[in-house]
Amino acid sequence: MSNPIKTALRNGLFRVESGWDALVGRESNPMYCLGAMSWYFFWIVGASGLYLFIPYDTSAARAWDSIQYISTEQWYWGGMIRSLHRYASDAMVLTMMLHLLREWLIDRYHGVRWFAWFTGVPLIWMVFASGVTGYWLVWDELAQYLAVGTAEWLDWLGIFGQSIARNFLNREALTDRFFTLLIFIHIAVPLFLLFAMWVHILRINRANTNPPRPLVIGATLMLVALSLIYPAQSHPPADLDKATSVLNPDWFFMGLYPLYDTKGPAVAWAVAVGASIFLSLMPWMAFRRKRRKPAQVSPPNCNGCGVCTFDCPFGAVVMRPRQDESGHQKIAVVQPDLCTSCGMCMASCNRTNPFLPSQKHETGIDIPDFSFDLMVKRISARTHGLVGEGRVMVLGCEHGSVLDHLKGPSVGVLALHCTGMLPPSLIDYILNKDLADGVLVTACRPGECFYRLGPEWTELRLAGQRVPKLRGAVPRDRVRLSWAASTETKALAADLAAFRAALADLPKPERPETTKRRVAE
Amino acid sequence: MKIKPQHIAGQALAYTAFAVVIAYFSASPSYIHHPPDAALLKLSLTHAGQRVDDCKERTAEELAKVAPNMRTKQSCGRERNAVTLEMDIDGKPVYRHTAKPAGLSGDGRSRFYDSREIPAGRHVIRARMRDGNNPDVFDYDSEIVVDLKPRQVFVVDFDEEDKKLSFK
Numbered sequence: 270m271s272n273p274i275k276t277a278l279r280n281g282l283f284r285v286e287s288g289w290d291a292l293v294g295r296e297s298n299p300m301y302c303l304g305a306m307s308w309y310f311f312w313i314v315g316a317s318g319l320y321l322f323i324p325y326d327t328s329a330a331r332a333w334d335s336i337q338y339i340s341t342e343q344w345y346w347g348g349m350i351r352s353l354h355r356y357a358s359d360a361m362v363l364t365m366m367l368h369l370l371r372e373w374l375i376d377r378y379h380g381v382r383w384f385a386w387f388t389g390v391p392l393i394w395m396v397f398a399s400g401v402t403g404y405w406l407v408w409d410e411l412a413q414y415l416a417v418g419t420a421e422w423l424d425w426l427g428i429f430g431q432s433i434a435r436n437f438l439n440r441e442a443l444t445d446r447f448f449t450l451l452i453f454i455h456i457a458v459p460l461f462l463l464f465a466m467w468v469h470i471l472r473i474n475r476a477n478t479n480p481p482r483p484l485v486i487g488a489t490l491m492l493v494a495l496s497l498i499y500p501a502q503s504h505p506p507a508d509l510d511k512a513t514s515v516l517n518p519d520w521f522f523m524g525l526y527p528l529y530d531t532k533g534p535a536v537a538w539a540v541a542v543g544a545s546i547f548l549s550l551m552p553w554m555a556f557r558r559k560r561r562k563p564a565q566v567s568p569p570n571c572n573g574c575g576v577c578t579f580d581c582p583f584g585a586v587v588m589r590p591r592q593d594e595s596g597h598q599k600i601a602v603v604q605p606d607l608c609t610s611c612g613m614c615m616a617s618c619n620r621t622n623p624f625l626p627s628q629k630h631e632t633g634i635d636i637p638d639f640s641f642d643l644m645v646k647r648i649s650a651r652t653h654g655l656v657g658e659g660r661v662m663v664l665g666c667e668h669g670s671v672l673d674h675l676k677g678p679s680v681g682v683l684a685l686h687c688t689g690m691l692p693p694s695l696i697d698y699i700l701n702k703d704l705a706d707g708v709l710v711t712a713c714r715p716g717e718c719f720y721r722l723g724p725e726w727t728e729l730r731l732a733g734q735r736v737p738k739l740r741g742a743v744p745r746d747r748v749r750l751s752w753a754a755s756t757e758t759k760a761l762a763a764d765l766a767a768f769r770a771a772l773a774d775l776p777k778p779e780r781p782e783t784t785k786r787r788v789a790e
Numbered sequence: 791m792k793i794k795p796q797h798i799a800g801q802a803l804a805y806t807a808f809a810v811v812i813a814y815f816s817a818s819p820s821y822i823h824h825p826p827d828a829a830l831l832k833l834s835l836t837h838a839g840q841r842v843d844d845c846k847e848r849t850a851e852e853l854a855k856v857a858p859n860m861r862t863k864q865s866c867g868r869e870r871n872a873v874t875l876e877m878d879i880d881g882k883p884v885y886r887h888t889a890k891p892a893g894l895s896g897d898g899r900s901r902f903y904d905s906r907e908i909p910a911g912r913h914v915i916r917a918r919m920r921d922g923n924n925p926d927v928f929d930y931d932s933e934i935v936v937d938l939k940p941r942q943v944f945v946v947d948f949d950e951e952d953k954k955l956s957f958k
Binding site: 289291292293294297355356359360363414421424427430431432434435438439483487488490491492494495499501502509510511512513514515516517518519520521527530 | 808
């Protein structure tokens with residue numbers, strides 16, 4: 270990342286997330302699942318909206334009264350549902366915009382991720398269109414302001430046969446039919462939004478659309494409490510014969526309207542469309558990004574087990590029928606356009622095992638830029654010459670902490686594309702061949718993986734809960750997993766020191782002569 | 791998944807902060823769209839200008855040349871004149887615009903829209919519109935003296951039935 274402002278912002282983000290982790294606990298930190306939080310708020314908005322449709326009167330004369338009735342006479346239920354509808358919408362905008370900002374800061378918007386980013390831009394328009402049409406339905410002074418402003422804004426395009434703003438010239442001009450159209454739009458746009466949200470995550474394997482349970486419970490309680498303590502209120506009823514004056518807009522949805530008021534429709538359109546085009550094209554403006562070669566399947570070594578397809582975070586590996594003489598029914602096939610070269614597929618392959626007898630460490634699916642053979646050789650080279658007590662090999666992610674700062678006479682380091690590309694058998698190999706006394710695996714914190722799922726898969730594999738598992742015979746006190754963001758190199762160094770101290774207290778393992786250090790080069 | 795006791799206070803704090811941000815920006819800060827002591831003058835009309843060419847009576851020979859279902863006695867050009875609209879407030883010109891007729895053949899309506907704040911009180915509003923072929927003549931010219939109240943919306947329109955500029 271060459272942009273110093275962006276680097277500073279990203280470091281700031283990681284520090285905020287660390288602080289938030291300490292405050293609320295990692296599983297209750299919404300920063301790691303902002304997209305999923307937006308989904309959750311969408312469901313709340315949808316469910317509360319369905320309820321509000323029942324008492325709502327779709328007429329210009331009675332729309333305001335019907336909303337006011339449930340807000341005042343039924344404040345404990347109807348009013349609360351109305352407030353939930355509003356506040357969940359606001360929360361959705363907030364989490365959506367934070368999600369956008371965070372994905373940009375963590376650089377997760379270009380390369381194969383262009384699709385999710387590109388399809389995310391129309392979602393912003395749809396969310397705002399859903400919100401603004403919802404505010405129209407209340408038909409109070411704020412609705413009047415929005416209706417007239419939006420109509421004038423659209424009329425400027427000159428593509429509509431009739432002037433929309435003339436519908437709001439005076440009381441007589443407005444008809445109940447217009448409200449029927451409005452509610453149709455307010456239901457249709459969110460339905461399109463839901464479809465577009467599905468498209469948005471289409472190319473993401475195991476997309477997270479459900480936040481962790483603690484967050485769901487906490488966010489729901491927070492919204493309900495807010496709805497009861499500070500219920501949503503209407504402005505006075507709309508009166509098209511009276512100009513709107515002092516308003517209390519919902520700034521989550523209406524930030525662009527004052528720009529229209531002061532600078533006119535041309536500037537407002539230029540800002541809205543210009544920003545959308547700029548956002549849409551951002552994946553292709555990430556210049557000087559070197560795209561790595563996609564993973565490659567080695568047919569003689571692929572037994573068609575399919576584990577790589579489960580582990581790929583982007584669904585880039587699929588199983589296809591196989592008709593050669595191998596005896597296997599299926600073979601893994603890489604879709605290059607979807608592959609990020611993270612190497613998680615390589616780690617998941619049961620052929621990615623340094624103990625297998627082979628001149629060259631071959632595997633079923635490999636990363637051309639950083640093959641498994643190269644990985645084994647580098648580990649051998651970097652552990653060669655380690656001296657002293659507590660020799661440690663640190664294996665981590667190139668996007669996480671700066672591993673070179675940890676290098677020393679007793680410490681070797683190797684940065685991988687992603688920690689998820691580390692096969693557990695390699696840890697076994699390092700200890701078994703006496704290449705080091707301990708292995709420190711460091712990964713970005715879950716949710717901060719540049720690729721996706723690398724830290725999660727690593728943790729489960731080392732804990733023996735996901736294949737390929739770290740063999741049970743591997744001494745766990747000689748393996749340590751340490752989460753560390755790129756800003757946490759010092760904390761990682763402290764963790765390394767503590768690990769080495771702990772290793773020094775362990776009894777020397779007795780090894781048969783045949784398994785003593787054997788450098789693989 | 792159990793929440794650690796030391797995180798309960800932190801979560802309460804975080805959710806409160808989240809709620810405060812949502813509650814505050816959902817209705818604050820206030821925004822003044824139009825000053826409460828001003829009125830709003832809206833000029834909004836759509837009007838089709840007169841046809842550029844006069845209609846001509848078709849001769850029997852011309853009628854014979856067209857298809858039987860299209861044998862109307864008159865032949866009229868579709869294109870309409872651009873419409874020019876001007877407005878003065880208290881003798882000062884504040885609006886002047888010429889709008890082309892809509893449609894690929896220029897046979898649609900010309901559209902005007904303007905919205906402006908005006909101090910409450912007594913004003914003389916004059917509007918004039920040209921939709922014919924003579925560039926020196928305004929085909930419609932009306933004036934009104936109004937006493938506008940604060941926040942009143944006053945609309946200048948064109949009454950197609952009575953064929954005159956309307957003020958309401």
